[in-house]
Amino acid sequence: MSAGPGRENEKRKERALQRRSQRREQILLAAKKVFSLKGYHDCSVSDILEEAEIARGTFYLYFPSKRAVFEDLLDQMFAQITGAVRRIQLGPDVPSELEQMNGNVLRIIDVLESNRELTIILLREAVGLDADFDQKLSAFYGRLSAMIEGALRLGQSMGLIRECHLPLVSYCVLGSLKEVMLQRLTGKSPRALSREMLAQEILRFNFWGISSRESDQLPGRT
Amino acid sequence: MSAGPGRENEKRKERALQRRSQRREQILLAAKKVFSLKGYHDCSVSDILEEAEIARGTFYLYFPSKRAVFEDLLDQMFAQITGAVRRIQLGPDVPSELEQMNGNVLRIIDVLESNRELTIILLREAVGLDADFDQKLSAFYGRLSAMIEGALRLGQSMGLIRECHLPLVSYCVLGSLKEVMLQRLTGKSPRALSREMLAQEILRFNFWGISSRESDQLPGRT
Amino acid sequence: MSAGPGRENEKRKERALQRRSQRREQILLAAKKVFSLKGYHDCSVSDILEEAEIARGTFYLYFPSKRAVFEDLLDQMFAQITGAVRRIQLGPDVPSELEQMNGNVLRIIDVLESNRELTIILLREAVGLDADFDQKLSAFYGRLSAMIEGALRLGQSMGLIRECHLPLVSYCVLGSLKEVMLQRLTGKSPRALSREMLAQEILRFNFWGISSRESDQLPGRT
Amino acid sequence: MSAGPGRENEKRKERALQRRSQRREQILLAAKKVFSLKGYHDCSVSDILEEAEIARGTFYLYFPSKRAVFEDLLDQMFAQITGAVRRIQLGPDVPSELEQMNGNVLRIIDVLESNRELTIILLREAVGLDADFDQKLSAFYGRLSAMIEGALRLGQSMGLIRECHLPLVSYCVLGSLKEVMLQRLTGKSPRALSREMLAQEILRFNFWGISSRESDQLPGRT
């Protein structure tokens, strides 16, 4: 009547889209909960429906399959973690490289801890589900490890990082982080350490390892 | 006279037992293959039957369930890995601690590499299957990490290992090893590094980290 | 205004419930038929599906198991039979005890005959299925026999029923009724006798036995 | 050597047959036990093997199927019961008809009680197993009822038995006996009554019913 039907239509559409997105979120939330509780395989679509308090058909209105929901959750996690990692900046007006790394680790810890359920899903459930998921996971970890590798290479060029097999060491770094966080999130005493201490310990381990001396010699080395 | 048929009977029994054990092995082998290919959940008993070329009933003659086969395979792996780790010996007539650790790492690598399929199962499939499996796995990794922790504590008492949060660092060590091995066994170029080089890189990483300098200071440290 | 959609909703719900109950009935009907034809054990869920012309999943939407259907049918029968039996009334304005008993027998016959299939199931299939069913059956027959016993005791107190071992005689009464009805319902000439004649013959047998004389003496009696 | 090979052969054959028959008996015994414990359907061939302590193949050397064993047991029971029933003798030098009937009932009770397991099988398990069994059972009970009917007819001709619908009443008699014996053999207090008292009560019931008076009139009778 007033501003024309076009406007009305647009508004309606927008509101519809918003509602749609809310519903999606509601389902994702429910799925996240039940997946992290009982695992992907041990949880049926019915479990999600019950948790989300929606009907069977509604679910398939928003997701093409149970798998798709899981994939979506995984992608959320990928995005958040990727977002937590910042490239190391060089220059006079930025914090030291170590401090920047510390920031990265802290942010990752924050993301993982504030998404405990999703993290557990990522670290436990998502592994070995099927070939497709595995590939997706591999790709993600591959990207992460590539980022680490890039940082290490940069560090090497600056003389901060020692000579080493970068791809391998990248995965060492990645692995130590994953395992520690999994233990922290699933273990009985999840907050024995503050996140700052945790970050520090992780960084220490990755930078200086466990040795108390630098002069140790590996056996069989010329 | 009387020893005749008794002997025969014994022999027959022995041969029967052997055949039984062979069949078991055959089934385990087939299961190992299909599990590592398609994952525990995506592989049905039928897949195992097909691979093993046996009838349905035969399978259940040797294993009470699909689960039991998987459990068996897992236990095999547990045993082999546990067997590969030797306690660090102290004394005048033994190799240096580092060399002993190197031996441990080498042996673990050997076990994992000579059981590629099982290892993949252990590192990928076994996670998040169900509560029971998860507990078993946790227990196993818990044992491993406890062994590492013990070694670290010994090292500390000898002044070889620096002060650190032992439980956390143990999981760092464990995690770096797991991740590297998973990548090596599932990656495209599985043998880019010799096992000796691999062991050396892993040890280096765990002992001295990535840093080129010992004097680095972590930020926020007093 | 507000009562509009609420009413609609209610109506829809009601219709849904009705449909649900119809489906249930459809399945029960089919099961009743196949059970009475081939027996519980020789009839698979597939048989029921075929008879009911529904899909496998639909069946399990209405019943948790094949057993449950059977149990339901049994309970139906229990209820109907129990409902057919009326306590004997005493007083000036009620029919004679014999007429009341006659009424009971007639009603039981009616129930059994109008549920031929269920009766056959009750009298033939339900026995020896498994411990649980057996217990249920025993309990039911126990209740029936207790009712008979009560009636007999009442009769005794009124001088109508002779001295006898009540529990035993109750089972005699029950047994004669069961056997006769089973024969009538499964035999070749099922309606040789009218239900009234049948009831009369049964009552006669139970009241006066087969003897033509009252003075007969049992041997070995003092 | 001495009496010729023919004799030896015969002897050997005979002994073989005897051994064969012993084996059969052993299996039947075991089957009887497990059948009466867990019921026909809930007991597998393996159960019989275990109880009989024979191998799988051996079983099929003596019986073509699990069913056949059951059938055999049933036939045993048929034979024993049939054997317990004697035709009523008329004449000056025989006990009274009642005493003869009493003898029959006593012998039947004896047979049933000394074959408790088989009896339970006959009365509970054998019903509703499958069409074939049912037919066999029906035939058996039909024979029994025919025998009863014959006796009743004889009694009628002698003026001892009242006018009644003989086929129906025969099944009444049969049913009361079956039910009472089933209760006695499966109930908690199996020997509350001596066999003599039991026989007497059964006979009393069948001969004179429950009524204390002969003058009772059935309702609706002209």
Next chain:
DNA sequence: TATGAATGAGTCTTCATTCAT
């Protein structure tokens, strides 16, 4: 858009029977 009844392919498991030794 939301619903939930209906579907049926697929899963694990059992067990009576056969047969090579």
Next chain:
DNA sequence: CATGAATGAAGACTCATTCAT
């Protein structure tokens, strides 16, 4: 005769997905 390993048909039940309302 005796054995027991091997068989495979058949069973009950699950659950992701579809579709008429």
